[in-house]
Amino acid sequence: xxxxxxxxxxxxxxxxxxxxxxxxxxxxxxxxxxxxxxxxxxxxxxxxxxxxxxxxxxxxxxxxxxxxxxxxxxxxxxxxxxxxxxxxxxxxxxxxxxxxxxxxxxxxxxxxxxxxxxxxxxxxxxxxxxxxxxxxxxxxxxxxxxxxxxxxxxxxxxxxxxxxxxxxxxxxxxxxxxxxxxxxxxxxxxxxxxxxxxxxxxxxxxxxxxxxxxxxxxxxxxxxxxxxxxxxxxxxxxxxxxxxxxxxxxxxxxxxxxxxxxxxxxxxxxxxxxxxxxxxxxxxxxxxxxxxxxxxxxxxxxxxxxxxxxxxxxxxxxxxxxxxxxxxxxxxxxxxxxxxxxxxxxxxxxxxxxxxxxxxxxxxxxxxxxxxxxxxxxxxxxxxxxxxxxxxxxxxxxxxxxxxxxxxxxxxxxxxxxxxxxxxxxxxxxxxxxxxxxxxxxxxxxxxxxxxxxxxxxxxxxxxxxxxxxxxxxxxxxxxxxxxxxxxxxxxxxxxxxxxxxxxxxxxxxxxxxxxxxxxxxxxxxxxxxxxxxxxxxxxxxxxxxxxxxxxxxxxxxxxxxxxxxxxxxxxxxxxxxxxxxxxxxxxxxxxxxxxxxxxxxxxxxxxxxxxxxxxxxxxxxxxxxxxxxxxxxxxxxxxxxxxxxxxxxxxxxxxxxxxxxxxxxxxxxxxxxxxxxxxxxxxxxxxxxxxxxxxxxxxxxxxxxxxxxxxxxxxxxxxxxxxxxxxxxxxxxxxxxxxxxxxxxxxxxxxxxxxxxxxxxxxxxxxxxxxxxxxxxxxxxxxxxxxxxxxxxxxxxxxxxxx
Amino acid sequence: xxxxxxxxxxxxxxxxxxxxxxxxxxxxxxxxxxxxxxxxxxxxxxxxxxxxxxxxx
Numbered sequence: 001x002x003x004x005x006x007x008x009x010x011x012x013x014x015x016x017x018x019x020x021x022x023x024x025x026x027x028x029x030x031x032x033x034x035x036x037x038x039x040x041x042x043x044x045x046x047x048x049x050x051x052x053x054x055x056x057x058x059x060x061x062x063x064x065x066x067x068x069x070x071x072x073x074x075x076x077x078x079x080x081x082x083x084x085x086x087x088x089x090x091x092x093x094x095x096x097x098x099x100x101x102x103x104x105x106x107x108x109x110x111x112x113x114x115x116x117x118x119x120x121x122x123x124x125x126x127x128x129x130x131x132x133x134x135x136x137x138x139x140x141x142x143x144x145x146x147x148x149x150x151x152x153x154x155x156x157x158x159x160x161x162x163x164x165x166x167x168x169x170x171x172x173x174x175x176x177x178x179x180x181x182x183x184x185x186x187x188x189x190x191x192x193x194x195x196x197x198x199x200x201x202x203x204x205x206x207x208x209x210x211x212x213x214x215x216x217x218x219x220x221x222x223x224x225x226x227x228x229x230x231x232x233x234x235x236x237x238x239x240x241x242x243x244x245x246x247x248x249x250x251x252x253x254x255x256x257x258x259x260x261x262x263x264x265x266x267x268x269x270x271x272x273x274x275x276x277x278x279x280x281x282x283x284x285x286x287x288x289x290x291x292x293x294x295x296x297x298x299x300x301x302x303x304x305x306x307x308x309x310x311x312x313x314x315x316x317x318x319x320x321x322x323x324x325x326x327x328x329x330x331x332x333x334x335x336x337x338x339x340x341x342x343x344x345x346x347x348x349x350x351x352x353x354x355x356x357x358x359x360x361x362x363x364x365x366x367x368x369x370x371x372x373x374x375x376x377x378x379x380x381x382x383x384x385x386x387x388x389x390x391x392x393x394x395x396x397x398x399x400x401x402x403x404x405x406x407x408x409x410x411x412x413x414x415x416x417x418x419x420x421x422x423x424x425x426x427x428x429x430x431x432x433x434x435x436x437x438x439x440x441x442x443x444x445x446x447x448x449x450x451x452x453x454x455x456x457x458x459x460x461x462x463x464x465x466x467x468x469x470x471x472x473x474x475x476x477x478x479x480x481x482x483x484x485x486x487x488x489x490x491x492x493x494x495x496x497x498x499x500x501x502x503x504x505x506x507x508x509x510x511x512x513x514x515x516x517x518x519x520x521x522x523x524x525x526x527x528x529x530x531x532x533x534x535x536x537x538x539x540x541x542x543x544x545x546x547x548x549x550x551x552x553x554x555x556x557x558x559x560x561x562x563x564x565x566x567x568x569x570x571x572x573x574x575x576x577x578x579x580x581x582x583x584x585x586x587x588x589x590x591x592x593x594x595x596x597x598x599x600x601x602x603x604x605x606x607x608x609x610x611x612x613x614x615x616x617x618x619x620x621x622x623x624x625x626x627x628x629x630x631x632x633x634x635x636x637x638x639x640x641x642x643x644x645x646x647x648x649x650x651x652x653x654x655x656x657x658x659x660x661x662x663x664x665x666x667x668x669x670x671x672x673x674x675x676x677x678x679x680x681x682x683x684x685x686x687x688x689x690x691x692x693x694x695x696x697x698x699x700x701x702x703x704x705x706x707x708x709x710x711x712x713x714x715x716x717x718x719x720x721x722x723x724x725x726x727x728x729x730x731x732x733x734x735x736x737x738x739x740x741x742x743x744x745x746x747x748x749x750x751x752x753x754x755x756x757x758x759x760x761x762x763x764x765x766x767x768x769x770x771x772x773x774x775x776x777x778x779x780x781x782x783x784x785x786x787x788x789x790x791x792x793x794x795x796x797x798x799x800x801x802x803x804x
Numbered sequence: 805x806x807x808x809x810x811x812x813x814x815x816x817x818x819x820x821x822x823x824x825x826x827x828x829x830x831x832x833x834x835x836x837x838x839x840x841x842x843x844x845x846x847x848x849x850x851x852x853x854x855x856x857x858x859x860x861x
Contacts, residue, residue: 108847128837128843129837129840175836182827186822186823190819213812
């Protein structure tokens with residue numbers, strides 16, 4: 001049987017956060033709140049005359065998590081402050097916080113009006129896409145700790161982690177690209193205008209003007225050559241040093257020859273040069289670079305464990321609680337972890353019972369109950385009341401973080417992957433050099449000057465600018481199309497790699513199963529309204545993970561008082577409600593019969609229920625597989641070989657084989673290292689591997705795989721470092737994405753073909769030694785524009801026909 | 805014809821002015837966040853209405 005939750009007639013929604021209110025008891029000025037936290041925030045805002053917050057959007061607020069006074073104690077330490085702040089002078093400190101809760105225009109409004117809450121804040125500015133809040137405050141009047149507490153008190157808790165303090169400065173490069181485009185566009189426009197007289201009035205008599213125009217052009221092109229083109233030449237040089245010929249090599253040859261020949265012609269007064277083509281070429285190339293550099297600002301693809309862990313933890317020493325930074329944590333330290341805090345190192349639980357949320361580690365957000373003496377891994381989150389732990393390993397040596405010591409995380413380069421364009425440019429350069437030399441030798445009898453002219457002409461028209469632009473525009477557009485479908489790819493190289501994969505590895509927990517959402521069914525006689533209210537009342541007293549799930553599964557009902565409530569560890573709950581004895585728990589506890597595992601279909605969690613010692617049936621709680629999983633698998637199975645890795649036991653073996661077919665390899669009991677090694681093993685057999693995972697335990701495998709996709713229910717929350725982030729809602733389109741990436745590869749080849757046609761036309765002119773500046777000036781933009789138009793139109797069209 | 809030389813000189817000065825304006829705009833962060841200002845500009849009006857209801861609009 002299934003219960004629906006729709007039979008509640010009138011639901012009250014919290015005025016502040018819009019959540020359901022359990023009852024209507026918390027009110028203020030006829031406004032209903034779901035909890036005192038929300039009410040407090042409302043009171044703060046009202047006192048600060050900031051209620052406009054509620055008029056911009058309906059219930060925009062965030063229910064505050066518990067606010068502890070000493071939560072930000074570590075922000076008093078000078079060392080921490082200096083690592084966090086942007087700058088400091090005698091009066092003002094500027095600091096940037098990352099605030100993941102920011103979600104609507106009301107948030108922007110409130111956070112930018114912080115000065116109304118506290119005079120010591122001089123200005124606060126929001127960058128919504130990056131979810132960053134920059135605050136400037138007078139540090140003599142308010143401390144950093146107080147600022148953090150203030151924004152936490154209104155529901156916007158800043159996320160302060162190790163990684164955020166370490167990396168924040170990689171965004172300067174984009175600024176440089178804008179500068180370069182600006183300079184190139186300026187030079188391109190002006191040189192083109194100065195070239196017109198030469199083109200339009202070919203018989204211009206006054207030599208004086210022509211020389212003036214060309215000298216001005218040469219002057220304008222200097223910054224283009226020395227500033228805008230520098231990246232290409234540096235890249236080509238680095239490639240040569242590593243004995244690799246990349247696409248930037250023929251480009252650099254083209255650029256250098258274009259510039260030196262033009263400069264030579266102008267200075268020797270032998271011709272007008274090709275400076276308009278030269279500056280236009282760089283302008284288009286840089287535009288392509290900008291188009292390709294589409295980034296998702298609020299997403300972070302390069303997280304390591306440091307971005308999950310807090311900066312400090314409370315250590316208990318000689319009856320005193322001291323905040324200690326994670327890196328100073330020693331083996332044997334007693335640490336106190338509070339609700340929703342992350343355990344920073346492998347430790348042993350000291351408190352009798354604690355509920356642990358392993359979602360960071362496995363991706364599964366189910367609560368697990370742990371007893372005193374149990375080992376808890378770093379990265380787990382505590383849920384419920386505070387607990388004490390003893391550290392048994394340092395943070396950097398813990399089970400999970402140890403993974404980051406693997407070499408794979410130290411390789412910053414794009415491994416040994418060669419892009420299509422780089423692979424082609426090797427042959428391209430070779431062919432062009434041969435053609436150039438042959439023509440040079442052919443024209444040599446007609447004079448050295450003539451043959452040098454032909455050679456440079458060949459190198460100019462062969463400059464593969466259209467070739468260099470087809471990849472960024474095709475793949476850059478693909479990146480955008482994917483982004484619209486909640487599939488965020490890190491860069492265009494990842495799209496290329498995705499096109500080439502032939503083996504797919506899935507992580508089970510959290511990736512193909514839906515985290516948090518489990519399937520609960522009740523086997524036995526259908527519960528009537530009264531019975532279900534009894535069970536709900538009983539479970540409302542327990543914080544056991546299974547009780548909570550059953551509680552939320554049952555429809556809302558009036559609660560009754562539970563007499564003689566008892567919760568027995570590892571057994572179950574019992575209590576007397578309205579004269580009926582209700583028991584809920586293990587089979588042995590409820591029915592008295594020992595567990596014989598044969599009776600249940602698999603090892604999913606089974607909770608028995610009895611009324612007055614009469615067994616009514618059992619609740620079965622199972623992981624639910626993602627929607628559309630079997631269709632996706634069926635489609636992928638036709639093209640790729642598939643493996644499934646899981647850290648779990650073999651309880652769901654049959655179901656997995658049913659889903660994935662018997663051809664697939666399904667491995668159980670996989671440690672994070674084993675997953676990484678499995679990927680390496682596949683790669684050593686020549687496979688190009690796509691890995692889909694979600695937890696920190698997949699981080700190694702995701703990094704090792706040719707393409708690592710992390711699947712997440714909430715973009716921007718926790719996802720390990722990967723090449724792409726796939727929102728769970730788009731999981732069912734996975735096969736479409738892979739197919740589309742492969743198809744765009746073909747489009748890149750076609751646009752290569754188009755650019756070759758222009759190259760051949762240009763070569764015909766060059767070979768005969770009649771490449772005039774005007775032909776170059778016409779041919780070059782046409783070839784670039786047609787490649788760009790083809791790339792964007794064809795990818796959009798393809799996306800439409802494939803329904804992406 | 806020498807007026808052309810003067811014109812070119814002036815046109816270049818104007819163009820360089822625009823280039824400097826663009827570089828300044830990039831430097832001052834106008835391309836850093838292209839979303840939030842679009843929301844922010846809508847707030848000021850509402851702000852005035854609530855803060856001083858008697859103000860003349």
